[in-house]
Amino acid sequence: MTQATALDAGAAPADRSIAVRRNFALAMLFLVGTINFVDRQLLSVLVEPIRADMQFSDTQFGLLTGLAFALFYAAMGVPVAMIADRWNRVKLIGIACVVWSGFTAACGMVSNFWQLALMRFGVGAGEAGGTAPSLSVIADYYPPDRRPLAIGLFTLNGPFGVFVGAAFGAWAAANIGWRNAFLVIGVVGVLVAPLLIWLVREPARGAMDKQQAADEALPFRQSLAMFVRRRSLRMVMVGSGLAAFVSYGMLNWIPAFLMRTQGMPLDAMATWFAPAAGITFGIGILGGGWLVSHVAKRSPRAYGSIPALATAVLIPSFAAALLVDSWQVSLALMLIPMAACTAYVAPALALVQNLTPPRSRATAAAVLMLMFNIVGLGLGPLFIGVVSDHLKPVYGDESLRWALLAILPFAVAAGLAQFAMTRHLDQDFAE
Template sequence: MTEATAFAATKGAQIYRGTARRNFALGMLFVVGTINFVDRQLLSVLVEPIRADMQFSDTQFGLLTGLAFALFYAAMGVPVAMIADRWNRVKLIGLSCIVWSAFTAACGLASNFWQLALMRFGVGAGEAGGTAPSLSVIADLYPPAKRPFAIGLFTCNGPFGVFVGAAFGAWAAANIGWRNAFVVIGIVGILVAPLLIWLVREPMRGAMDTQKQADAALPFGQSLAMFVRRRSLRMVMVGSGLAAFVSYGMLNWIPAFLMRTQKMPLEAMASWFAPAAGITFGVGILGGGWLVSRAAERSPRAYGTIPALATAVLVPTFIAALLVDSWQLSLALMLVPMAACTAYVAPALALVQNLTPPRSRATAAAVLMLMFNIVGLGLGPLFAGMVSDALKPEHGDASLRWALMALMPFAVAAGFAQFAMTRHLDKDFAE
C-alpha cells in the first residue's frame, strides 16, 4: 500500500478517547449485528410452517439454514475482509447490511426450494461484510485487555438476535404469515444501515494498541501464514470449528426438536423458548468473554481453559435434556448447555484480534470465521438433518433426538482441542 493510499484509507478516521462515544459506536454495531442474526434465526423458527407450505425434507432444511448460507458467506468473507483492511469499515458494514436485508425481504417472495436457496445465497454474501469488519473496528475502540469483554458484548447480538427472531417469527407465523415476516425484517435492516454510516465515525487503526505496528495491510498469503506460524492460532481454528459444528447444529435444530419431538406448541416457542434462548446464549457469550478478560490478566491460558471447561459441562447436560419426555423439562435442562455451547465465541475472536496486527485483523477474523461457517454453520445443521432423515423410518418424530445426540462426540473433540491450545498461548503472547 502506498502512502497516498494509506492516507486515503484513514482519512476522516479518529481516535475514540471518550468512553461514551466508543460505547455508542459499539452499540450501533450491536444493533446491526442483531439484525444479521435475526435474519439467520428467522428461517429456523419458521421451519415448520415453511415445510408445510413447500414440503421440505430435513436434509433440505439443513442445506437452507446451513450449507447454502455458509458457502456464500465463507466465499465472500475473505475478499470483503481484505477490503475492510484497506477501506472505510463502517461504510462497508452499512452497505453490506442493505444487501443482506434486501435478500432477506426477497425470501418472502420465494415459491420453491431453489428460489429460497438462491435468496439465502444472497443473504450469506451480504452478511460476509458484517462480523469480521465489526471485530476490526472494535479492536480499534478498546485496548487489548478490554477486547474479550467488548467482543463478548458485541457477540451478544447473536443470542439477542435469536431471542428477537424466535419471538417475532413465532408471532409472525400466527398473525402475518412466514412470508411477511421476512419482508418486515428486511425492511428494518434497510432503514437501520444508513444510521450506522451517518452516526459512527471510522476509528484510527492501531490507536489502542500498546506497541506501534506497521500501517500497511498485509497480503492474504501473509495473513494466512500467521495461522500456520503460531500454534495457538492453528489450534483455535480446530477447536472453534468443532465447537461451531456443535453449537450451530444445536441452535438450528432445537426449535424443531421441541416442536416436533417434544410437542411444544408454536405459541410456547415465543413465550418460553425465545427468552430462554436469548438469555442463555447471551450468558454464555458474555460470560466467556468476561471470564477470559479477568483470568487472562494472570495467564493467557484462560483463552483455552475456560472454553474447554464449558464444553465439559455441555455434554452431559445436553444429553440429559434430550432424553426426557416433556418439552417443559427438556427446555429447563437445556438452559445450561445452551449457555455453555457459546462460551468459546468471544475468547476465540479476541485471541485472533490480539495476536494479529491492526491492518490484518478483519482478514484474520474472516479466516477464523471460515471455520465457524464452513465446518460449523455449513456442516453442523446439515449433519443433524441427514442423521434425522436416516433415522426417521425407524424412530419417526423422535429421529431428531438421536440426530442431536450425534453431535456430542464432536463436542468432546472440541474440548480436547481447546485444552491442547493452552500449551502454546504463553509463548505466542510473549512473541
Template sequence: MQDEARQRGTITLIALTLVGTLNFVDRQILSVLVEPIKQELHFSDTEFGLLTGLAFSLFYALFGLPAAVIADRGKRVRVIAIACAIWSAFTAFTGSVHSFAAMAFARFGVGMGEAGGTAPSISVLSDSFRREQRPLVIGLFTLNGPVGVFVGAAFGGWAATHIGWRGAFYTLGIVGLIAAPLLWLLVREPRRGQFDEAPSPAAAEAKPATMMGTIAFFFTDPNLRLLAIGSGLSAFLSYGMLNWIPAYLMRVQQMPLTAVASWFAVAAGVTMGAGMVGGGALVNAAVRRSARGYATVPGYATLVLVPIFGLSLIVDGWPLALALMLVPMACCTVFTPASLALAQELGPRNARATVAATLLLMFNIAGLGLGPLFVGIVSDMLTPTMGIEGLRTGLLLLLVPGTAAIFVYLRLANRLAAQSGTPKPIGPEVVA
C-alpha cells in the first residue's frame, strides 16, 4: 500500500512538474524574444515591461483566487488540465498578433489560464506526500521555473533564427494543448489531508472554506502577513532580474542572440534549478531543528544575492557579467519552495489551494507585475540622457527591495522561533 502511494505520488510530481514547465516556458519565451519582436512591432521598454509583467499578472491575480476556490471545492487535477488548455490556446494566439493591444490581450489570456495551474498543483502535492517531505517536493516541483527558463531561452534563441518568433508561440501552444488531456488521464485526485495528523472533530465535519474567510485569515495572521511581504519583495527582485537579464546582456554587454541560447539558457536553468532544489533541501534540514528555517534560508540567500548581483552589473563584458550572475540566479529562487511550504503549514488543510493562490498573488502582483515594469520604466526614463546605461540603472535599483526582504525574513524567523521550536503547523485546521 505504501509502495503504491509512493509510486502514485511520484507520477503526480513528475506530471505536474512537466505541465508547470510549459507554464514557465510560455512566460520566459516573450523575454527571450524581446529584441526580434521589438524590431517588427516597435514596442518600447515600458510596453514590454507591461507585456512581460502587469498584462500577465493582472489577469493571473484576478483569476487565481477563484480558480483556487474551485480547486479546493472540487477536482483539482481537472482544474489544472483545463487551465493548461486555456493558457496554451492563448500562447498559440500570441503568434498571430500585429499590435500592442492584441499582444496584451493574448497575455491576458495566458495569465487567466495559468492562474489555475500552480496553486492547485501545490495543494495536490501537499496531499500526495508526508509533511516532512513537502519542502523538498515543492522544491522539485518548482524546478518547472528554472527548467522553463532554460527551455524558453534555448528554444527562443533557436526559434528566432529558424522558425521566427511567431512560429515559437504556435509550437508551444500546440504542445500544451496535447499535454492537457494527458494530465487529466494520468494523475489521480488525492484525498485531502491524507498524510496530515488526525483531524479534530470540527475539522472533519467542516464545510469547504470560503474565499473571503481564507483571505481574511491570511491577512490577519501576522506570520502569513510577513511571509507575503517578504515573498513579494523577493519576487519583485527575482522577476525584475530574470525578465531583463537577457535584454541587458544583449543590449549593454553585446551578447549575441546565439550565445543567449547556448550560454544563458544553460546557466539560468542549472543555477535556478540548484536554487529551487537546494533551497527545498536546506529548508527540509533546517526545520527539523526549528520552524525559523522556513525564513532564515531565503533570508540568508537574499543576503548573498544582493552584493554579488550588484557587482555583476558594474563589470564590463558579457562573459564576466554572466559568470557573476550565476550565484544571484541560484539565490533568487530559494524563497519560492520555502515560502510555499510554509504557507501550506500555516494555512488550513481545507483551503490549501486558496492559501497558495493568495501567496502567489503577492508573487505575481508585486513581483511579476511590478518588477519587470519598474525596470522598463526606469530604462525608458533614463535612456534619452544615459542611453543603454538606463537599463543597467533599472536593474541596480532592484537591490533596494532585495535588501528590505532580508530584514522581513529575519523578523519572520524570530516570530516562528518564539512560537514553536519545532515545525508543527502553527495555523488553525479550518477556515469556515
C-alpha cells in the first residue's frame, strides 16, 4: 500500500499527521478486504479437491460460489449499511470480519453440500459488513477529486486476494488439505479484526466535502430515490450489474476451465495463474481508478467512457483466450481480459460516493452492490455452471469452454450501458 502516499504528495508539514492517519486507515481496510476476497477465491481454487470429496455438479458449484453467497450478502448488505450510516463504521467492519472469518473456518468442518452451502450463507452475511462501510470511511478520509484513486487502491484487495487465495489454495490442496485451508484463513481474519478496531480512528462524516454534512442519516427510501432521480446513478446500476455478471463469472470459472478443459496441473495454478490473476486484476482496478481520477478533471464523462472502452477490449480478447487448445497460450491471452474485466469497479463505486451525501454513502454503496452481488456474483457463476451442465452430455469437459463464451453477449450489453451513462454525467455533477 505504499502507493497510497501518492494521494498526499506535496502535503504541508501540518497536514502530515492527517496524511499518515488516512493512508494507514486505507492500508488496514485493504488488509481486511483482502481477507474477504481470499475466502471467495479459495473455494474456486479448491473446487476440484472438494468435488472429489463431496461429488457435486457444476450447477451446485455455481450456487456455492455465486447465489448461496450473494443472496445472504445482498440481504444483509442494505440493513448493515444503514447501521453504518448511523453508528461507528470501523467497529462494525471489525465485528463483521470476526463473523465471516468464523464461518470461513467452519467451511473446513462440513461433510456434505448442504452444510457447505449453509456456511457460505454465513460468510455472505458477515461480509456484507465489509465493503460498503469501508467505502464510506474512505470517502470521509479523502476529498472528492482523490476518491477514485483511493477507492481504486482499496479495491486492489480483490486482485491481491485472488492472488493470495489462488496461491495459498493450490499449496494447501497439495500440503495440508482443503479443510485446513479454510481453517487457517478463518483464524487469520479473527486475529486481524481487533487490530482494525484498535488502530483505526473513525473519521468525521463529510469532513472532506464542501457541503455541510447532515446531522442525521437519510431514510432508506430517500437513499433509494437518489438512484431513481439521477440518471447516471440509474445507468451505473445497470452497467455495473452486467459488468459484474461477466467479471464474477470469469473470476469463479477460469481456474476450473484451465485445469479441467485445458489440462493445467494444480502446481501450475499456484506458479502461473495466481500471480497472473493478481497482477492483471490489480492493473484493471487501479488503472480504472487512476484514469478516471485524471480524466474526470476535464470531463466527468470519464466515469462511463473508460469502463466502456475496457469492456470493448475484453470481448474479443476473452473469446480468443477461450478458443485455443493449450493452457499456456490460453493463460497468456487471458491477461488482457482479466485486466479489462475489473476496470469498471473503482469508477462505479467512486461515482456513487461523489453523487450522494455523506450520511447516506454506505447505504448508497450497498444499493449499488446489490447489483454487483445479485446480478453479478449471484447469477454470473450460476449461469455458467448451468450452461456447462446442460452442454456436458454432448461436449464433455469442453462444455465449460462454451459456457464461458456464452457470457460475451452480457459484456456487450454492459459496454452499451456504460457508454449510454456518459450522456447524463455532466448534468448530474453540475447539480
